[in-house]
Amino acid sequence: MNIIYLDNNATTQVAPEVLEEMLPYFSEFYGNPSSMYNFAGQTAHKLEEARSKVASLLGASSEEIVFTSCGTESDNTAIQTAILSNPDKKHIITTRVEHPAVKNMGEYLSGKGYRVTSVPVDSKGRLDLDYLYKNLSDDTAIVSVMWANNETGVIFPIEEIAQAVKEKGIVFHTDAVQAVGKIPIDVSSTSVDMLSISGHKLHGPKGIGVLYVRKGTKFFPFMIGGHQEGGRRGGTENVASIAGLGKACELAAAHMEEENTRVKALRDRLESELLKRIPNAKINGDTDNRLPNTTSIGFDYVEGESILLMMNELGICASSGSACTSGSLEPSHVLRAMGVPFTAAHGSIRFSLSVYNTEKDIDVVIEKLPPIIQRLREMSPFCEAGNLKLET
Amino acid sequence: MWEYTDKVKDHFLNPRNVGVIDDADGTGEVGSLACGDALKLTFKLDDNGKINDAKFQTFGCASAIASSSALTEMLKGMTLEEAEKITNDDIAAYLGGLPKEKMHCSVMGRDALEKAIVCYRGEPEKKIEGEIVCECFGVTDLEIERVIKENGLIAIEDVTDYIKAGGGCGNCHEKIQMTLDTIMGKDMSEKKKAVKLTNIQKIKLIEETLEREIKPGLKQDGGNIELVDVDGDRVFVKLLGTCAGCSISQVTLKDYVEKKLREFVAPDLVVEEVKS
Incomplete structure (x- = not known):
């Protein structure tokens, strides 16, 4: 069956150019970059080449790039290092819509006696900035706010927040896993101290991440070991994946315009056609400040897992904020934080596109999804003869 | 991705008996939108008192739809006495099993069936029993x-x-x-009560319980505990590590340490903290 992959915020296809870049480092060039001979020097050289490509996508300098094993490790490292650097400060600020890598770290620290402030969002998923600023204090060790939300695609005003946090002399970290490669980012023109990336979200391999650490930021390694990464992250470098990530960043820079024009147009068409063809459907999130590839749509009175599995039969891949898909019993914390009513939260589907999607992919979804929703609604006790009993 | 059986997939993709019987003999509705699943079950009896038709409407995930569909198939031809005996396990078994996390879908089926039977018999709708x-x-x-x-x-x-x-x-x-x-x-304390412990036995048991039941939990949070002395039913301990300065150490002491010791050693023990 032909796969129509619209779940690129979950993970992405490794770009063929990326795979090609990686392969020699599994076979031919297996030297340890730390070794002294020329044979290993080739891998060390590749490592630095990749580092500079990553730095260039972010507007950073090479020595500010620390390779990690994933986005989660980057997020954990950033928060831990800020806490260790400020042992007297017992307060951290984050948001109610963070990825679990930050959210659950906050919960863990709250169990260790830290005060954790979670900034709320409004019904469109926009942060309550006044609430954030009001809570900044001398006791705050770090503020961590994601650049863009993985479920709704809503982009937060990171430049502005970083500036306000910096003025108070507080460390600022952003989980930019969903933003990097989709929207232009230039850390040199911001006050961001640390920023997390994950390789597999931008057509790189899984198992590789980056933490950008601004020069001059106090740092304690999270993974304690050898001198690798300038003593900031122990463990022999994952050379093949780092090479792949370097290539992926180079490609992301080259595709940035396409992402924000062609991919955005595909997303917009998908969204508007679905809303036109399916009654009682709404977009979750602020459509004015959104990643170009993401849409989250709530279909009233249907359950997300059922929608996903019916689409699965047609090879269409997407994800849902529904409870049933995760094994938890409550819909996603992001949709709940936004106050999305249960009627829509259980039936919310996220489509996330990439440069590999085509008009044809979108045509198929536009054609196949409306009858699926119709069929499930007809099965529901909240509908009578296919008409919704309740109006929202 | 859930590991659904082929039978679950079949009943989800091709659900049997979707709809409502207009002149139903029994109707049972359970669940709500907020909960994420809901089921309306209706059935009709023939002249011999056997169920000759059953229909469902379900809002929910694949296993909720499959469980409802399976239930309606199982019901056909049954007397109410037979239907009454259907358990959630029977529904799951009919489908070749459900993922553990999805067993509540089969329970929803059973609950709707019970309600529909109560409805038919004209018994007053059971109020939510208990607390x-x-x-x-x-x-x-x-x-x-x-x-x-x-x-x-x-x-x-x-x-x-x-x-x-x-x-x-x-x-x-x-x-x-x-x-x-x-x-x-x-209820371990009941069993322990019967045995009268000597002082040495009691101290040994307290130490064992501290090692096995209490220290691992405290250590996870960077804390620890040390037994200082035992005097009759009074157990003197010292809190160490992060526990020592913790603002909720009294809660830890009473709700956790004392509770465990009472459970595993003797029901009358009182734990007291010795500050260094």
Whole structure:
């Protein structure tokens, strides 16, 4: 069956150019970059080449790039290092819509006696900035706010927040896993101290991440070991994946315009056609400040897992904020934080596109999804003869 | 991705008996939009008192739809007495099994069936019996007891999988655990009471309990505990590490250390902290 992959915020296809870049480092060039001979020097050289490509996508300098094993490790490292650097400060600020890598770290620290402030969002998923600023204090060790939300695609005003946090002399970290490669980012023109990336979200391999650490930021390694990464992250470098990530960043820079024009147009068409063809459907999130590839749509009175599995039969891949898909019993914390009513939260589907999607992919979804929703609604006790009993 | 059986997939993709019987003999509705699943079951009896038609409407995930579809198929041809005996396990078994996390879908089927039978017999709609334990999903202590007994559940996660209780905020976990303990007869203090311990036995048992039951939990949070002395039923301990300066150390001492020692050693023990 032909796969129509619209779940690129979950993970992405490794770009063929990326795979090609990686392969020699599994076979031919297996030297340890730390070794002294020329044979290993080739891998060390590749490592630095990749580092500079990553730095260039972010507007950073090479020595500010620390390779990690994933986005989660980057997020954990950033928060831990800020806490260790400020042992007297017992307060951290984050948001109610963070990825679990930050959210659950906050919960863990709250169990260790830290005060954790979670900034709320409004019904469109926009942060309550006044609430954030009001809570900044001398006791705050770090503020961590994601650049863009993985479920709704809503982009937060990171430049502005970083500036306000910096003025108070507080460390600022952003989980930019969903933003990097989709929207232009230039850390040199911001006050961001640390920023997390994950390789597999931008057509790189899984198992590789980056933490950008601004020069001059106090740092304690999270993974304690050898001198690798300038003593900031122990463990022999994952050379093949780092090479792949370097290539992926180079490609992301080259595709940035396409992402924000062609991919955005595909997303917009998908969204508007679905809303036109399916009654009682709404977009979750602020459509004015959104990643170009993401849409989250709530279909009233249907359950997300059922929608996903019916689409699965047609090879269409997407994800849902529904409870049933995760094994938890409550819909996603992001949709709940936004106050999305249960009627829509259980039936919310996220489509996330990439440069590999085509008009044809979108045509198929536009054609196949409306009858699926119709069929499930007809099965529901909240509908009578296919008409919704309740109006929202 | 859930591992659904082919039968679950079949009943989900090709559900049998969708709809409502207009002149139904019995109707049962359970669930709500907030909970994420809901089922309306209707059935019609023939002249011999056997169910000759059953239909469902379901809002929910694939396993909820499959469980409802399976139930309507199972019901056809049954007398009400036979139908009454259907358990959630029977529904799951008919489908070749359900993922553990989805067992509540089969329980929903059983509940709707019970309601429909009660409706047919004209019995007054049973009020929610017992006391609500899980506020998030509106589950009572009696419902929890029933699902534990019927399915031989042993852990809070099981209860959540079967009846959703405890799957939201988590505030009811302690109550669910108490119900589980009671049903499993795990009331250790009762057993211990019978045996009169010598001082040496008591100290040894306290040390063992500290090592096995208490220290691992405290160590996870960077703390520790040390036994200083035992005088009759008074146990003197010193809190170490992060526990020492912790603002909730008294809670730790009473709700955790003392509770465990009473459970495993003797019911009358009183734990007191010795400050260094």
